[in-house]
Amino acid sequence: MGISSIADLLDTVQHSEALAFLKTLPDETINSIITSPPYFGQRDYGEEGQIGLEETAQEYVDALVTVFREAKRVLKKDGTFWLNIGDSYVGATSQHREGGSQGKNSRYSRKHMNGVPTTGRSKRNKAFYAMGLPMKSLVGMPWRVAFALQNDGWLLRCDIVWHRPSSSESVKDRPTHAHEYIFMFSKNQHYYYDRSSMLTDTGANIQSVWRVTGSPFTGSHCATFPPELIEPIILASCPEDGVVFDPFGGSGTVGVVCREHGRHFLLCDISYENVELARKRVTEGITKNDKKRLQSVSLEQQLLPLFQNLNSSST
Numbered sequence: 343m344g345i346s347s348i349a350d351l352l353d354t355v356q357h358s359e360a361l362a363f364l365k366t367l368p369d370e371t372i373n374s375i376i377t378s379p380p381y382f383g384q385r386d387y388g389e390e391g392q393i394g395l396e397e398t399a400q401e402y403v404d405a406l407v408t409v410f411r412e413a414k415r416v417l418k419k420d421g422t423f424w425l426n427i428g429d430s431y432v433g434a435t436s437q438h439r440e441g442g443s444q445g446k447n448s449r450y451s452r453k454h455m456n457g458v459p460t461t462g463r464s465k466r467n468k469a470f471y472a473m474g475l476p477m478k479s480l481v482g483m484p485w486r487v488a489f490a491l492q493n494d495g496w497l498l499r500c501d502i503v504w505h506r507p508s509s510s511e512s513v514k515d516r517p518t519h520a521h522e523y524i525f526m527f528s529k530n531q532h533y534y535y536d537r538s539s540m541l542t543d544t545g546a547n548i549q550s551v552w553r554v555t556g557s558p559f560t561g562s563h564c565a566t567f568p569p570e571l572i573e574p575i576i577l578a579s580c581p582e583d584g585v586v587f588d589p590f591g592g593s594g595t596v597g598v599v600c601r602e603h604g605r606h607f608l609l610c611d612i613s614y615e616n617v618e619l620a621r622k623r624v625t626e627g628i629t630k631n632d633k634k635r636l637q638s639v640s641l642e643q644q645l646l647p648l649f650q651n652l653n654s655s656s657t
């Protein structure tokens with residue numbers, strides 16, 4: 343059943359499937375949505391209704407579009423939506439250190455998944471072959487999702503490239519893939535945007551390539567984004583006392599950073615394990631390492647090195 347005000351939900355982490363939870367929220371109450379959904383075919387959270395293990399890539403895209411359509415309804419007229427999403431290669435055994443594919447015998451799975459069964463790489467590859475993509479092909483999933491959201495009425499304002507120099511991928515026949523996207527969408531042509539949070543140290547407008555090196559929180563069974571990646575976004579997209587919503591809250595990074603900056607947050611996640619972890623993080627405040635990073639790193643656009651260390655691999 344729907345509620346008429348979100349006052350009682352402010353600064354909480356709700357245990358719920360995203361679409362079902364969104365349906366309970368009133369229209370136009372959220373200032374900003376910042377989120378990182380599960381990537382396609384990479385992880386089994388072991389939950390009914392989870393996103394990411396659809397049979398086809400189109401079903402995955404459709405599921406995200408449906409969630410974000412409902413999110414648009416709850417977003418204020420002047421709100422913005424920031425979507426972090428990374429790409430993958432057909433047949434890849436690893437992508438990034440925190441976001442590698444999850445074959446059930448992969449080192450990452452053994453370490454982090456505690457034996458949770460995963461449908462793994464072969465299912466994902468089958469879906470990619472069905473799309474006509476051969477082995478080694480870059481899928482372009484972020485753009486597939488972005489175009490689908492555009493077609494659904496979102497206004498795509500920027501494709502921010504999150505340069506992750508710590509990428510552990512090793513290849514010999516192409517450059518090492520070391521970035522993800524953060525798509526900035528708005529509901530309307532005019533929206534809340536505090537530009538002062540998006541300036542470099544010299545006062546110039548921030549550019550669209552962000553080199554953020556801070557390692558994300560690692561004590562979680564999901565890929566987390568680092569606090570300093572979303573800090574300027576929270577400041578620019580949500581006024582003080584406004585509300586930031588993350589429908590795929592994970593370990594609660596959005597809540598942790600909102601709390602540091604006097605913004606309200608509302609998070610939900612389908613996994614109770616993650617909800618408990620997020621509640622702990624947001625109530626106990628920022629962890630020691632999180633704090634160190636937020637103090638020492640000021641986000642500034644840096645020149646991308648033309649050549650990084652290229653290691654070896656096959657996708």
Ligand SMILES: C[S@@+](CC[C@H](N)C(=O)[O-])C[C@H]1O[C@@H](n2cnc3c(N)ncnc32)[C@H](O)[C@@H]1O
Pocket residue numbers: 358359360361377378379380381387391392393394562564565566567568589590591592593594595596610611612613616
């Ligand atoms: C990539 S993680 C988010 C990480 C988060 N940005 C952080 O920094 O911790 C994706 C999360 O989505 C959750 N999830 C998957 N399907 C969901 C659904 N249908 N509704 C809500 N949460 C879902 C997973 O449990 C997981 O915690």
